[in-house]
Amino acid sequence: MGLTMDANTYSLKQILTQDRRYIIPTFQRDYEWTLEGQWKLLFDDLAETADRLFQARQQAAINGEPLAKADKKVPPHFLGAIVCDQLAAAVGGLDLRAVIDGQQRLTTVQLILRGVLDVLIEHASPRARQVRRLLENHPDIVDSPEEQHKLWPRRKDREVWPLAMGDMLPDEGTHLYLQARRYFSERTREAVHNAEPERLDVLVDALLDLFKLVVIDLEDNDDAQVIFEVLNGRQTPLSAADLVKNLLFLRGELCDEKELEKVYDTYWAPFDEQWWKTEVGRGHAQRGRRDVLLSGWLTAVSRSEASVSHLYSQVRGYLDGADRKTVDVLAELHDFGRAYRVVVGAEPAESAALRRSYQRIDALGITTATPLLMWLRTLPSDYISVVSHASVARAVESWVVRRLLVGANTRGYGKVFVDVLKAADQAPADDALLIDAVLRVLHGVDGMLWPDDDELVKAFVTRKFYGNLTQERIRLALGSIDQHLQESNPKTEPATFQYEKLQIEHVMPRQWRQHWPLESADDAGRLFEAQRRDEALNRIGNLTLVTPTFNGAVSNAGWAEKRPAFAEQSKLQINGLIAMQNAWTVETIEARGRALAKVACEVWPRPLP
Structure with missing residues (x-):
C-alpha cells in the first residue's frame, strides 16, 4: 500500500539541538535497558567509533589532509529507529513529539549524553555547553521547569528524571536512570584517563556526529501500525491498541486531566489481560481482540466504517474532531468491551435466542455486524428490551445467513450495518419502532436484497x-x-x-x-x-x-x-x-x-x- 512519511537518518546533534520536547506516553512499558543488556555494548560501540575517528585524524595529520576529509572516511554507527507523532502545541510554544516507538533507545541516548557531560564539566571543557544543548531547551522559550528537558518521561518516572539530568547527581538511588548515568560517566572517565587531551573531544564528536538514528515523523495521513509491521523486528511489536492507549492518555496529560492512573486502572487495565491480546480471525485478517474492539467502537461512535488496519490514524482523526475527555472515551470503550465479550460468547447473553444469534453470526465470521451488536448492548435497558434486542439480532442473522445460502455477494456489509445502526439510533425510544427501522434498512438495501423463501x-x-x-x-x-x-x-x-x-x-x-x-x-x-x-x-x-x-x-x-x-x-x-x-x-x-x-x-x- 502507499504510505507517506518523513523517515530520515540524522546524527544526534541534528536531532537534539532543536528546541523540542520528546514526550513518552504515560503507560508505555518501564525503562528496561541494563548494563549487561545494552549499556555496555552501547558504550563499547562509542569507544570503538571514537578510536576509528582518532586514528583517521592522526593519519590525516601525517598525510597533511584536512580533518573534514578524514571524518568522512569513518563509518557512522546506527542506533536504530524511533517513531514520533507530532502533537498539537500552542502557537509560539515548544514543538511537541510523542515517542510512539523507540523510547528505550532515545532515553538511553539522553543518559549517555548526560554521563559524557559530567566529565566535560569536570575537565572544564568548552564542549560542555554544546552537549547540554542536546539535553535542555533554550531557557528563553521555556515556560515551566519540565519544558527545560528535551525528553520528558512517562508520569511514573518524572520525579527521578530531573535528578538523572541535573548537575548534582545524588550518591544514592537505584533507579535505572541513575545507574545508567553513573555508568556512562565512569566509562567516559576511563576512556579519557591519562590519554591525549583531544581524546575527550574525539569522543564527543563521535557521539554527536557519528551516532545516528532513523527518525520517522508520522504525518496526518500516516498509519503508525503499518509502519511498525514494516520496521519492527521485535518479538512483541506494538498493536494498534497499544498505540491508541498511548494516544488517549497522552492527550489526557496534555489537557491536564486528573487521576489518569485511576482512570487507567478502572477502564483500560482489563484490556491488558491476555484474553484481549489473543488474535482472532484468519490469515491476513488476524487481529488481537483489542484491535477488533477498537474498530467496532470507532465504527459505532463515528457512524463510519473503520478499518482494523488503519486504526491509529482513524482514532486520532476522530479524537481531533471530537471534544471529548479521555475519561469519557475510556468509560465508553469499557462498556463496549463488556458488550464485545457477550457478543463473542465469552460471557452469557440474557436469553437463549440472543445467545444463539450471537454464536451463529460470530461463527460465520461476519465481523462487520459486530459494531451494531455491541452498540445495541450499550443502550440503556429502558431504551430496548432483551426481547427486542434478540429480534434485531435474529433479523441480522437471517439477512446474513439467507444471503450466504443463496450465494449472494458479501461486499459492502460494513456500510449496510452502519446504515442499520444509524436508523436504529434515529428511531424513537420505542422497541417496535426501533425494530421497524432495522427491518426497513435490511429490506431496502440496493442490490443487496434479503432473499425470500422461494x-x-x-x-x-x-x-x-x-x-x-x-x-x-x-x-x-x-x-x-x-x-x-x-x-x-x-x-x-x-x-x-x-x-x-x-x-x-x-x-x-x-x-x-x-x-x-x-x-x-x-x-x-x-x-x-x-x-x-x-x-x-x-x-x-x-x-x-x-x-x-x-x-x-x-x-x-x-x-x-x-x-x-x-x-x-x-x-x-x-x-x-x-x-x-x-x-x-x-x-x-x-x-x-x-x-x-x-x-x-x-x-x-x-x-x-
Whole structure:
C-alpha cells in the first residue's frame, strides 16, 4: 500500500539541538535497558567509533589532509529507529513529539549524553555547553521547569528524571536512570584517563556526529501500525491498541486531566489481560481482540466504517474532531468491551435466542455486524428490551445467513450495518419502532436484497454447496436445521450435539460409479443420468452430518450397505428420513433439499417489509 512519511537518518546533534520536547506516553512499558543488556555494548560501540575517528585524524595529520576529509572516511554507527507523532502545541510554544516507538533507545541516548557531560564539566571543557544543548531547551522559550528537558518521561518516572539530568547527581538511588548515568560517566572517565587531551573531544564528536538514528515523523495521513509491521523486528511489536492507549492518555496529560492512573486502572487495565491480546480471525485478517474492539467502537461512535488496519490514524482523526475527555472515551470503550465479550460468547447473553444469534453470526465470521451488536448492548435497558434486542439480532442473522445460502455477494456489509445502526439510533425510544427501522434498512438495501423463501428453496434444490461454501458454514447450516428439528419434534426425545465437531458426509458418495449402478439401458441415457448425479452430488440435499461413530468404511459403498449406517445416526433429525428411503436418487436429493429449505425458512424467518 502507499504510505507517506518523513523517515530520515540524522546524527544526534541534528536531532537534539532543536528546541523540542520528546514526550513518552504515560503507560508505555518501564525503562528496561541494563548494563549487561545494552549499556555496555552501547558504550563499547562509542569507544570503538571514537578510536576509528582518532586514528583517521592522526593519519590525516601525517598525510597533511584536512580533518573534514578524514571524518568522512569513518563509518557512522546506527542506533536504530524511533517513531514520533507530532502533537498539537500552542502557537509560539515548544514543538511537541510523542515517542510512539523507540523510547528505550532515545532515553538511553539522553543518559549517555548526560554521563559524557559530567566529565566535560569536570575537565572544564568548552564542549560542555554544546552537549547540554542536546539535553535542555533554550531557557528563553521555556515556560515551566519540565519544558527545560528535551525528553520528558512517562508520569511514573518524572520525579527521578530531573535528578538523572541535573548537575548534582545524588550518591544514592537505584533507579535505572541513575545507574545508567553513573555508568556512562565512569566509562567516559576511563576512556579519557591519562590519554591525549583531544581524546575527550574525539569522543564527543563521535557521539554527536557519528551516532545516528532513523527518525520517522508520522504525518496526518500516516498509519503508525503499518509502519511498525514494516520496521519492527521485535518479538512483541506494538498493536494498534497499544498505540491508541498511548494516544488517549497522552492527550489526557496534555489537557491536564486528573487521576489518569485511576482512570487507567478502572477502564483500560482489563484490556491488558491476555484474553484481549489473543488474535482472532484468519490469515491476513488476524487481529488481537483489542484491535477488533477498537474498530467496532470507532465504527459505532463515528457512524463510519473503520478499518482494523488503519486504526491509529482513524482514532486520532476522530479524537481531533471530537471534544471529548479521555475519561469519557475510556468509560465508553469499557462498556463496549463488556458488550464485545457477550457478543463473542465469552460471557452469557440474557436469553437463549440472543445467545444463539450471537454464536451463529460470530461463527460465520461476519465481523462487520459486530459494531451494531455491541452498540445495541450499550443502550440503556429502558431504551430496548432483551426481547427486542434478540429480534434485531435474529433479523441480522437471517439477512446474513439467507444471503450466504443463496450465494449472494458479501461486499459492502460494513456500510449496510452502519446504515442499520444509524436508523436504529434515529428511531424513537420505542422497541417496535426501533425494530421497524432495522427491518426497513435490511429490506431496502440496493442490490443487496434479503432473499425470500422461494429463493431459498431454489438454492437448496439447485445450488452447489459443497465446494462453494466452507465446511464450517455448511456444518452451521445443517446443524442449525437439525437443532430446530430437535426442539420442535414432540415425538422424540431431543438430543444435543456439538455440531461444530460433526463430520460432513455425502449420502451419495462422490466416488459413486463403482457401487451405484446407473439404471438407464442405453448409453445416452446413462450419460445423462451420470451428468445429473454429478451435478446433484454437492447440493445440500445430498449432504448431511454424522457423528464419529459413523462407519466410514461404507462411505463409498452402495446404498444397500450404506443405508444401515444412517439408521444408526437417526438421533440426528436430519438423518431420520434418509434411512427410510429404499433408494437414493437425484429425485430424492431434490426432495430432501426442499424439505431442508422449508426448515431453514423457519430457522431464519424473513419478516415482511
